[in-house]
Amino acid sequence: MGCRIGKCIGIALLLFLLVLSNSEGSEEVIHKITVLGNVKVEEGVVRGAVKSREGGPFSTDQVREDLRSVFGLGYFSDVQVDIKTTPKGKEIIFIVMEKPSIKEILITGNDKVKLDDIKEKVTLTSRSILNLEKVKENGEQIRRLYFSKGYYGVKVTHKVDYLETNEAMVTFQIEEGVKGKIKKIVFKGNKKIKSSDLKKVMMTKQKNIFSIITKAGILDEDILKNDTQMLTAYYIDHGYLAVKVSEPKIDLQDSKRILVEIEVAEGPQYRIGEIDFKGDVHTTKEDLFKAIKIKRNDIYSTSAIRREINTLTENFSNQGYANVEISPATSTDEKNLLVHLTFEIEKNRQVFFEKIQIVGNTKTRDKVIRRELRVAEEELYSATGLSKSKDRLKRTGFFKEVELTTSRGSTEEKTNLEIKIEEAPTGALSFGIGYSSIENVVGSASISDRNLFGLGYHGVLKFRLGYETRDVRLSFTDPYFLGYNFSGGTDLYNEHRELNTYSYQITGGNIRFGKELTETLRTDLTYKLEKIKVSDVSADASRFIKEQEGKKVTSALSFSLSMDTRNDYYNPTRGSRHSISLQNAGGILGGDNYFVKGVADTSWFFPLPLKTVLNLRGTIGFVEPYSGRKLPIYEKFYVGGLKTVRGFEYGMAGPFDINKEPLGAKKMFSFQSDLIFPLASEIGLKAAIFWDVGKGFDKFKDITPLKTGVGAGIRWFSPFGLIHIDLGFNLSPKLGEKRKVFDFTMGTVY
Numbered sequence: 001m002g003c004r005i006g007k008c009i010g011i012a013l014l015l016f017l018l019v020l021s022n023s024e025g026s027e028e029v030i031h032k033i034t035v036l037g038n039v040k041v042e043e044g045v046v047r048g049a050v051k052s053r054e055g056g057p058f059s060t061d062q063v064r065e066d067l068r069s070v071f072g073l074g075y076f077s078d079v080q081v082d083i084k085t086t087p088k089g090k091e092i093i094f095i096v097m098e099k100p101s102i103k104e105i106l107i108t109g110n111d112k113v114k115l116d117d118i119k120e121k122v123t124l125t126s127r128s129i130l131n132l133e134k135v136k137e138n139g140e141q142i143r144r145l146y147f148s149k150g151y152y153g154v155k156v157t158h159k160v161d162y163l164e165t166n167e168a169m170v171t172f173q174i175e176e177g178v179k180g181k182i183k184k185i186v187f188k189g190n191k192k193i194k195s196s197d198l199k200k201v202m203m204t205k206q207k208n209i210f211s212i213i214t215k216a217g218i219l220d221e222d223i224l225k226n227d228t229q230m231l232t233a234y235y236i237d238h239g240y241l242a243v244k245v246s247e248p249k250i251d252l253q254d255s256k257r258i259l260v261e262i263e264v265a266e267g268p269q270y271r272i273g274e275i276d277f278k279g280d281v282h283t284t285k286e287d288l289f290k291a292i293k294i295k296r297n298d299i300y301s302t303s304a305i306r307r308e309i310n311t312l313t314e315n316f317s318n319q320g321y322a323n324v325e326i327s328p329a330t331s332t333d334e335k336n337l338l339v340h341l342t343f344e345i346e347k348n349r350q351v352f353f354e355k356i357q358i359v360g361n362t363k364t365r366d367k368v369i370r371r372e373l374r375v376a377e378e379e380l381y382s383a384t385g386l387s388k389s390k391d392r393l394k395r396t397g398f399f400k401e402v403e404l405t406t407s408r409g410s411t412e413e414k415t416n417l418e419i420k421i422e423e424a425p426t427g428a429l430s431f432g433i434g435y436s437s438i439e440n441v442v443g444s445a446s447i448s449d450r451n452l453f454g455l456g457y458h459g460v461l462k463f464r465l466g467y468e469t470r471d472v473r474l475s476f477t478d479p480y481f482l483g484y485n486f487s488g489g490t491d492l493y494n495e496h497r498e499l500n501t502y503s504y505q506i507t508g509g510n511i512r513f514g515k516e517l518t519e520t521l522r523t524d525l526t527y528k529l530e531k532i533k534v535s536d537v538s539a540d541a542s543r544f545i546k547e548q549e550g551k552k553v554t555s556a557l558s559f560s561l562s563m564d565t566r567n568d569y570y571n572p573t574r575g576s577r578h579s580i581s582l583q584n585a586g587g588i589l590g591g592d593n594y595f596v597k598g599v600a601d602t603s604w605f606f607p608l609p610l611k612t613v614l615n616l617r618g619t620i621g622f623v624e625p626y627s628g629r630k631l632p633i634y635e636k637f638y639v640g641g642l643k644t645v646r647g648f649e650y651g652m653a654g655p656f657d658i659n660k661e662p663l664g665a666k667k668m669f670s671f672q673s674d675l676i677f678p679l680a681s682e683i684g685l686k687a688a689i690f691w692d693v694g695k696g697f698d699k700f701k702d703i704t705p706l707k708t709g710v711g712a713g714i715r716w717f718s719p720f721g722l723i724h725i726d727l728g729f730n731l732s733p734k735l736g737e738k739r740k741v742f743d744f745t746m747g748t749v750y
Contacts, residue, residue: 034094075098103126158173185204204260357416474491712726
């Protein structure tokens with residue numbers, strides 16, 4: 001009360017002096033401005049709020065305004081002004097009384113939230129001037145922090161203790177309460193759109209069985225406020241232009257079980273009326289109508305209109321109009337519930353590519369990058385060409401990041417393209433180890449480079465070594481053979497395997513040629529020539545294995561067709577990859593083995609919520625001999641293991657003899673499903689659960705019962721490379737089959 005009385009006296013004194021000064025004349029100048037009473041606040045801060053200037057004209061109105069400005073700084077509990085008349089002019093004296101400064105900030109009562117986390121939300125600092133409004137704001141920030149962690153019953157109060165030294169102690173007292181979750185989100189008034197659909201739009205979620213992992217059920221008031229805007233946008237996108245979404249009501253009576261209620265007034269649903277085009281239309285309106293998908297009487301949708309704008313923009317951009325501007329103009333017919341739509345087009349000038357510059361490549365040659373581009377210098381600008389160019393560069397697997405940016409060229413009709421890339425490590429040094437009752441412990445190693453010498457060549461050297469296995473393979477591929485738009489490659493290999501009742505050795509090689517038919521479709525032709533020797537057949541081997549003994553030659557030609565639409569080479573989250581191949585051995589090709597072999601496989605990637613990806617893979621195959629020849633055992637299908645049915649050893653999901661020796665199958669089927677979800681995204685650690693089913697069989701009547709395996713695994717893009725671990729379980733193990741099988745591989749890149 002004393003400060004208020006002092007303030008009133010100060011203002012009264014000011015008015016008296018101003019009246020007195022006015023009576024003496026208004027032409028006087030300001031001789032001097034003085035500030036008294038400030039200790040912690042710099043004098044310059046006060047003078048900065050004052051517009052009156054020494055040597056300038058004296059004005060009672062300006063002094064009155066200066067008084068308000070100094071008080072408005074918030075640093076003083078009282079401000080007075082004294083005006084003196086001197087022979088040299090007026091002297092203005094500002095007398096201030098400082099508010100106390102903060103000596104210390106204390107936080108008490110926090111047990112469940114770390115003190116450091118709370119301090120991050122507190123903007124008050126020691127030795128700063130006490131501002132009670134900021135104290136309240138800081139208390140609110142602490143409350144919001146607790147809300148974000150699920151403590152909805154929290155109470156945050158503050159206390160200010162004033163000291164004789166004109167300082168203050170600020171204490172925030174916290175009563176945490178119990179942790180709670182959102183039990184239910186209720187919508188009222190929604191008749192046309194289901195509550196379940198509305199809940200999918202919201203970032204705020206109800207508590208569920210996955211809340212421990214997903215943190216669903218946490219109430220964040222800022223996110224909830226944004227959710228109301230998202231719900232409004234969702235309704236408008238479905239034609240409800242007059243929708244009103246009320247502010248959510250939060251029931252905190254039971255802080256452990258929060259109820260959120262949102263009321264909706266949907267209003268009528270609008271549809272598309274007349275559709276028209278205006279402005280620089282470089283083609284007929286009929287062509288433009290063919291380019292868009294929306295039609296009259298469709299439900300009005302803002303997202304559909306945006307898609308059509310993107311389509312039209314791309315349409316014009318592909319004709320060189322890189323700077324085309326398309327905006328939708330709408331008019332509403334409330335009587336008939338229609339929205340008339342006009343696309344206003346300003347195409348501007350045609351643009352040509354002037355210079356294409358590549359930056360960031362230290363290993364990859366420019367020509368390797370340029371040959372993947374679908375745009376060229378001096379050609380018309382093409383949005384589709386740029387998009388395809390980026391996709392093709394990503395699919396090479398040579399680059400982590402690809403960024404395409406355009407800039408103005410030497411004239412308005414020309415644009416420069418900069419391709420900024422970040423190269424990926426394309427060399428790989430991988431190691432693996434497998435456990436099998438058939439082969440015991442088998443180690444594998446390979447060294448490869450998908451971008452050998454920076455020329456895009458693909459080279460691989462692989463080894464497999466175990467007590468009963470010795471394999472080596474050397475491969476080389478040029479994706480643009482001799483500079484032409486088709487690939488060429490060769491493989492040389494030697495495989496030696498000792499099984500329980502026999503052993504075999506294969507020495508051979510092949511020549512491959514392939515060509516891209518479209519951006520995602522390619523075809524390959526392969527000729528292989530192999531020399532095979534089956535030996536060391538034991539006396540107790542099955543009759544079928546004994547018939548394989550001896551040396552034979554395989555001469556075969558195969559044709560394959562494949563399609564790849566995956567969005568990422570390393571870590572696909574959407575898209576698919578499919579292939580089908582047909583191989584013929586013998587006949588006019590010569591050799592000892594005559595057979596026909598076909599394999600088809602498909603793999604699909606589906607993005608799911610919470611960065612989860614579902615991968616479904618399927619493979620079918622058949623092989624049949626002809627001309628009275630016997631089918632080689634090494635050309636059969638061996639179902640079971642990492643690539644077919646996990647939970648089974650190699651070949652044990654198909655026929656095997658009394659010695660537990662896999663005999664292979666003429667036909668096969670396998671289906672694998674993996675649900676992959678992140679454990680620690682920042683280090684590339686993922687987990688997977690899988691379910692596999694399949695079988696190797698000779699006759700269709702033997703396809704059932706199918707073999708089934710389930711399990712879990714780890715996928716880690718570690719500093720050492722990809723680590724792949726799977727533990728599979730055989731759900732119905734039969735005689736000779738293991739109950740569980742463990743697979744582990746590890747690789748590194750360089």
